[in-house]
Amino acid sequence: ETGVTQSPTHLIKTRGQQVTLRCSSQSGHNTVSWYQQALGQGPQFIFQYYREEENGRGNFPPRFSGLQFPNYSSELNVNALELDDSALYLCASSFGTSGVNTGELFFGEGSRLTVL
């Protein structure tokens, strides 16, 4: 069984740039959620994808967008990067029915983004 993998593990960008983070979900999982974890904070929900559609979104601006592909892998895109976007971005997969999240998430190790 392959776990959740994320890439890249670390990256540095400058303000105003755009970034794409990638996530491969765990085998058998059809739902992917993205979380932002700032230093010293708990993970904050960005959005969730189920069957290639966004089916839930947290309090993040539209410059945070995503995709889910037919193989259930996912991308998180952030445009017009700001300094406050510096954080660990966590991808979590799960098996959901009709987009309902059971609460048992399987997390990746995260992508640490630094915005200068």
Place this chain on the structure above:
Amino acid sequence: AQRVTQPEKLLSVFKGAPVELKCNYSYSGSPELFWYVQYSRQRLQLLLRHISRESIKGFTADLNKGETSFHLKKPFAQEEDSAMYYCALKRGFQKLVFGTGTRLLVSP
């Protein structure tokens, strides 16, 4: 607003001592609560959920709706319990709301 509060950033105990990691929540509906754990150099993982009413690695957590709490307890801490613990509330169908976490340090 749905919120999870973990009042302690750090809890330091000696091996064999009892442990209680505090979690309080605010939620108007029927809550579903979870504890997630992150051991050193490992990824965040589910420890237990309240609906299972199970004991995992000696840890238990009871949902107290009157006090809106979901404290994590273990009678005798072990060094391998040292980790970061996050309490989480499931809001709606998709979203988990996490607390800020408590670092548990168990000393020999």
